[in-house]
Amino acid sequence: MFVGKALNVELGWSLDDIALLEEALFAEDAGLDQPMQAPMIDGLICALVSGPVPITPEQAMAWVLDAEQGVQQPTFADPNLHARLQALLLKQWQATAAALREPDRPAYQPLFGCTEGEDGRPLVILDDWCRGYLCGIELAASAWQPLLQAHPDWFSTLQLYGSEAGWRRLEQQPPSEAAHDAAAAGLAQQARQIQRYWQAQRDAAEAAAMAGMADRAASGAALCPCGSGRPYPLCHGAN
Numbered sequence: 001m002f003v004g005k006a007l008n009v010e011l012g013w014s015l016d017d018i019a020l021l022e023e024a025l026f027a028e029d030a031g032l033d034q035p036m037q038a039p040m041i042d043g044l045i046c047a048l049v050s051g052p053v054p055i056t057p058e059q060a061m062a063w064v065l066d067a068e069q070g071v072q073q074p075t076f077a078d079p080n081l082h083a084r085l086q087a088l089l090l091k092q093w094q095a096t097a098a099a100l101r102e103p104d105r106p107a108y109q110p111l112f113g114c115t116e117g118e119d120g121r122p123l124v125i126l127d128d129w130c131r132g133y134l135c136g137i138e139l140a141a142s143a144w145q146p147l148l149q150a151h152p153d154w155f156s157t158l159q160l161y162g163s164e165a166g167w168r169r170l171e172q173q174p175p176s177e178a179a180h181d182a183a184a185a186g187l188a189q190q191a192r193q194i195q196r197y198w199q200a201q202r203d204a205a206e207a208a209a210m211a212g213m214a215d216r217a218a219s220g221a222a223l224c225p226c227g228s229g230r231p232y233p234l235c236h237g238a239n
Helices: 015-026 038-050 057-065 081-101 127-138 141-150 152-162 164-172 177-221
Strands: 002-004 111-116 122-125
Touching: 015 038, 015 081, 038 057, 038 081, 038 111, 038 127, 038 177, 057 081, 081 177, 111 127, 122 177, 127 141, 127 152, 127 177, 141 152, 141 177, 152 164, 152 177
Parallel strands: none
Antiparallel strands: 002 111, 111 122
């Protein structure tokens, strides 16, 4: 059972897509020891489309297939199945990028798993999605460090629910139901906040590059001060 992202074609995976994805990854003939479940893949995608270093869906697929090392390859009986899974990954990738970056699209919501709590009420599972997001950070760990150091609070819930150190803390001090629900609700906001930070960094770098190009173009168009009427780079600037 899943909660979070609306499951329809416009926003990414459908329930049928998730069923196909997980049946293929966890089938015996796949030969995979540690594939990712759908919520973990969703967390991975969110980190990769948000972060500071461009990583392609093809590169990410290695970690979907092998969450521990990113090296194990499947042994699907159907030779077309790998391409179908790659298409599903790209589908969610594009939907996530659009939801995070485009203001006229529905706001991004993580895809969490859900189980039944001891009292019979639905209990949202945050661990898998957070593990996936942290895996995405690890793929470009050094590039993420400035933000991790500047705003550690943005990553506190991710590390609490997605790391072994965090799981030990949760075991020692289990959160209340209200605190758990608040953590789930806050992850979507934190994901959008992190994406906006890196988007601003990319926009600033692009603006600086464009300004540099404009300065060089203006300098190249300047006339030579010798009075020849020729552009400086083609006159005395050529020496």
